[in-house]
Amino acid sequence: MLIETSPYNDQKPGTSGLRKKVTRFQEPNYLNNFVQSIFDCLPELKGSTLIIGGDGRYYNRDAIQIIISMAAANQVTKLLIGQSGILSTPAASHLIRKHSALGGIILSASHNPGGENGDFGIKFNASNGGPAPESLTDEIFKASQTINTFHIASNSPVDLDVIGNTEIEGMQVAIIDAVVDYADLMETLFDFPKIRNLVAKPDFNLCFDAMSAVTGPYATEILQNRLGVSPESVIRKVPLEDFGGDHPDPNLAHAEELVKRMFSSTAPTFGAASDGDGDRNMILGANCYVTPSDSLAIMAANAHLIPGYKTGISGVARSMPTSQAVDRVAEALGLNAYETPTGWKFFGNLLDDDRITLCGEESFGTGSDHVREKDGLWAVLFWLNILAVKQQSVKSVVSNHWLQFGRNYYTRHDYEAVDIERVDNLFNSLEAKLPELAGTTVARRKISMADNFTYHDPVDGSVSTGQGVRCVFEDGARIIFRRSGTGTSGATLRLYVEHFESDPERFELDTQEVLEDLLDIADNIAQIKTFTGRDVADVVT
Numbered sequence: 001m002l003i004e005t006s007p008y009n010d011q012k013p014g015t016s017g018l019r020k021k022v023t024r025f026q027e028p029n030y031l032n033n034f035v036q037s038i039f040d041c042l043p044e045l046k047g048s049t050l051i052i053g054g055d056g057r058y059y060n061r062d063a064i065q066i067i068i069s070m071a072a073a074n075q076v077t078k079l080l081i082g083q084s085g086i087l088s089t090p091a092a093s094h095l096i097r098k099h100s101a102l103g104g105i106i107l108s109a110s111h112n113p114g115g116e117n118g119d120f121g122i123k124f125n126a127s128n129g130g131p132a133p134e135s136l137t138d139e140i141f142k143a144s145q146t147i148n149t150f151h152i153a154s155n156s157p158v159d160l161d162v163i164g165n166t167e168i169e170g171m172q173v174a175i176i177d178a179v180v181d182y183a184d185l186m187e188t189l190f191d192f193p194k195i196r197n198l199v200a201k202p203d204f205n206l207c208f209d210a211m212s213a214v215t216g217p218y219a220t221e222i223l224q225n226r227l228g229v230s231p232e233s234v235i236r237k238v239p240l241e242d243f244g245g246d247h248p249d250p251n252l253a254h255a256e257e258l259v260k261r262m263f264s265s266t267a268p269t270f271g272a273a274s275d276g277d278g279d280r281n282m283i284l285g286a287n288c289y290v291t292p293s294d295s296l297a298i299m300a301a302n303a304h305l306i307p308g309y310k311t312g313i314s315g316v317a318r319s320m321p322t323s324q325a326v327d328r329v330a331e332a333l334g335l336n337a338y339e340t341p342t343g344w345k346f347f348g349n350l351l352d353d354d355r356i357t358l359c360g361e362e363s364f365g366t367g368s369d370h371v372r373e374k375d376g377l378w379a380v381l382f383w384l385n386i387l388a389v390k391q392q393s394v395k396s397v398v399s400n401h402w403l404q405f406g407r408n409y410y411t412r413h414d415y416e417a418v419d420i421e422r423v424d425n426l427f428n429s430l431e432a433k434l435p436e437l438a439g440t441t442v443a444r445r446k447i448s449m450a451d452n453f454t455y456h457d458p459v460d461g462s463v464s465t466g467q468g469v470r471c472v473f474e475d476g477a478r479i480i481f482r483r484s485g486t487g488t489s490g491a492t493l494r495l496y497v498e499h500f501e502s503d504p505e506r507f508e509l510d511t512q513e514v515l516e517d518l519l520d521i522a523d524n525i526a527q528i529k530t531f532t533g534r535d536v537a538d539v540v541t
């Protein structure tokens, strides 16, 4: 069937796909328009195999039924769909690669809240398993602005809960186990027997928080069934359409119960959490929080201890706002090190070209060349494998890392859902100041460089401008201002602050205290309080 439609003007994908309120997606043909725009930009999808799955949030099932009918009418040959419509983002990336699919459609708004009044999202991943590059998302947006028809079959709904095959207008639809392929992949990378011994030790206990989101079934299979962790060690493991009303965002603010347990007198040895779609991770030890930037650096420094990486890693990459801790490891080990804009899509070319093996971001994402997405449970297993080899606590691993490489004190302050005009004004004023900032001294700190970050992709030569305002100080300290590309209400200002410390006597200080002067300088430069009208940040990590 060919159905007439008219464009919506707000279908420009952000940092990671199109994210809007569920209610927006429920407007007539809103999802259909975007899906047809994907098909229109990629004629090669006709006759192809596609992977479909989502994080199980509200509207996931409805969206999948629409996509099935539209894929059939757009002459896709085969769809592989995770049982119950569920696939974690890294599992979807793996399936695309494993089945040599032409790509996949992933339904997720990641760490954003879910439920009827929450957020929903959709993104296309390419045949390498990674998020579509900016050039393609720009084309999809362009197509969405002129769309006037879409194709859709008039089939009855497919039973997403039963594993098996069916056919719609000549297109095969296979409902597949969502977990097993991913769990098998993890077994090829990590030393499961060694981790099994670690978690069986009477003095070792862990707590993994699946945040009522997609990693529940994956954690149950991998941590409980394959590694022998007790069922009570995995909390909030049943995926819920509204994530229990919480933000499925693994950070100190939103993983409240886990954080409470980890910072108590009876704290487990190891704690971790993953997000809505299973690609983020937070790592904790007893009374110890590992910043995502440090976690990436520690993984890079210890990769040789992990079976999947023991022959060496080709290089590392981090997003620009991520702390420079991993750069120090790369320098010491003689590895390539790349700095990309925020967004996992920018790592794809570097991974495909084998310039890097590991990459990560301050936003609780780490990953490697095993898939083309960041990967939450993979990071948890990486850490467990390190602990199993080193037989040390998380705190000792972190402290020893600082002793060897120094410590990059790091914090991120988020001012969420601020009036868009206020944030526009803040950035306009900041941009206007940029040319004069370099060379000036603010509160005894001299700014050596100030710009709005531009990335030149070394593989395909593409250029991405306006990726965040950075002020770099003479001693290497940095202040970065960015507008989030994943929010759905107003504008979110992110402030990132970093200071390197080489004196071991100063490794155990309070992060916010150490960074206080830089935070004041940031407010002085950008007039955050004045422009946002907020005295304090909403989330500090």
Ligand code: G16
Residues within 6 Å of the ligand: 015, 016, 109, 110, 111, 275, 279, 280, 342, 343, 344, 345, 361, 363, 365, 483, 484, 485, 486, 487, 494
């Ligand atoms: C997405 C992207 C990440 C990015 C993060 C935060 O993560 O995949 O690369 O770092 O958003 O982006 P922003 O600062 O623009 O909000 P996720 O887990 O939401 O898919």
